[in-house]
Amino acid sequence: MSETPILQTRALTRRFGGLVAVSDVSLDLYVGEIHVVIGPNGAGKTTLTNLLSGDLPPTSGEVMFEGRDIAGCSSDHISRLGIGRSYQKTNIFLPFTVFENCRLAAQSRTPNATRVFHRAGGYPEINRRAEEAMAAAGLDKRAERIAATLSHGEQRQLEIAMCLATQPRVLLLDEPLAGMGPHESQRMVELIKGLTADHAIMLIEHDMDAVFALAHRLTVMVNGEVLESGTPEAVRSSPAVQLAYLGGEEILHD
Numbered sequence: 110m111s112e113t114p115i116l117q118t119r120a121l122t123r124r125f126g127g128l129v130a131v132s133d134v135s136l137d138l139y140v141g142e143i144h145v146v147i148g149p150n151g152a153g154k155t156t157l158t159n160l161l162s163g164d165l166p167p168t169s170g171e172v173m174f175e176g177r178d179i180a181g182c183s184s185d186h187i188s189r190l191g192i193g194r195s196y197q198k199t200n201i202f203l204p205f206t207v208f209e210n211c212r213l214a215a216q217s218r219t220p221n222a223t224r225v226f227h228r229a230g231g232y233p234e235i236n237r238r239a240e241e242a243m244a245a246a247g248l249d250k251r252a253e254r255i256a257a258t259l260s261h262g263e264q265r266q267l268e269i270a271m272c273l274a275t276q277p278r279v280l281l282l283d284e285p286l287a288g289m290g291p292h293e294s295q296r297m298v299e300l301i302k303g304l305t306a307d308h309a310i311m312l313i314e315h316d317m318d319a320v321f322a323l324a325h326r327l328t329v330m331v332n333g334e335v336l337e338s339g340t341p342e343a344v345r346s347s348p349a350v351q352l353a354y355l356g357g358e359e360i361l362h363d
Contacts, residue, residue, distance in 0.1 A: 110139045110140070110142045111140040111141055111309075114138055114309075115139065115174065115175060115278060115279060115309045116161070116172070116173065116174050117136070117138070117172075117173040118135055118161070118171065118173075120133050120171070121157070121171070122167060122170050130333050131156050131157050131160060131167075132153075132333040133170070134333075136328055138309040138310075138311055139309055140278065140309045141305060141306060142310070142326060143301065143302075143305055143312055143325050144309075144310065144311050144324070144325065144328065145312045145313075145320050145324035145327050145328070146313050146327075146330060147313075147315070147320060147327065147328070147329055148330035148331055148336075149331065151332075153330050153334075154283075154330055155313065156333075157330070158194060158281050158283050161187075161192065162188075162281055163182050167181065174191075191276070193273070193280050194280070194283065195268045195269060195272060195280075196268075197283050197284050197287065201256050204256070206252065207248050207253070207254050207267055207270070208239055208243065208253065210267055210270075211239035211240075211242045211274045212235055213271075214270075214271035214274035214275050215236075215238040215275065218275055219235060238274050238276065239274050241273075242270045242273040245270065245303070246267070247300060248263065248267060248270055260293070261293070262289050262294075266297070268285075269282070269304075273304075277308065278307075278308060278309065279308065279310075280310045282310065282312045283313045284313055284314060285314070287315075298319050298323060320341075321345075324341045325340075325341075326338070326339065326340065327340070327341045328344075329347075329350050336350060337350050
């Protein structure tokens with residue numbers, strides 16, 4: 110794990126009229142660490158992700174990436190800086206092949222990205238990045254498959270591959286295991302583990318087995334606020350977490 114955080118938030122807040130969806134949230138993300146954010150529905154987890162990715166501007170507070178405040182920057186600008194994200198609903202080009210999806214993502218990072226009618230073979234560097242992203246996501250043997258014909262788990266892998274093709278340093282993953290069976294979930298857990306060394310990862314997840322298999326640091330949100338943040342062991346034993354998030358029952362388990 111790196112010694113200094115690559116991405117930090119300080120007193121990050123987002124209001125929608127009278128509703129405070131995210132309130133005074135501060136957290137640090139480090140390369141080499143998976144920071145898992147959990148909480149009940151409506152806790153503000155996805156809104157927090159949207160603030161970090163530029164899909165929403167904050168009402169107040171800071172988002173620091175490599176020492177620079179990027180709060181309020183557009184999502185495309187933040188993506189170009191090196192912050193990639195996935196969504197709760199899979200966001201891929203279903204009629205295209207796996208390779209074409211990854212190539213489009215890689216091409217978005219080039220100065221001539223809008224030359225959509227230029228011969229694809231004329232971009233060897235883009236093609237190489239697409240191939241590397243597919244391999245990293247475990248999809249190199251699916252390169253010519255149409256995305257719509259992939260299983261749900263493979264489509265989630267493809268979305269991560271598309272993120273990787275943009276060469277991010279931070280990955281924001283919003284419930285990547287949602288809707289998966291045990292086999293697909295385990296494959297996704299191993300994929301995320303394999304990405305840790307070169308990325309800072311913030312993961313939103315409801316699958317507690319996956320949470321404790323992956324988390325180096327765990328943050329619990331309730332009603333838009335951070336209830337507890339620390340090592341999984343510390344959060345697991347927190348009376349406040351057991352009472353507010355788990356109804357007083359000790360059901361956090363391995």
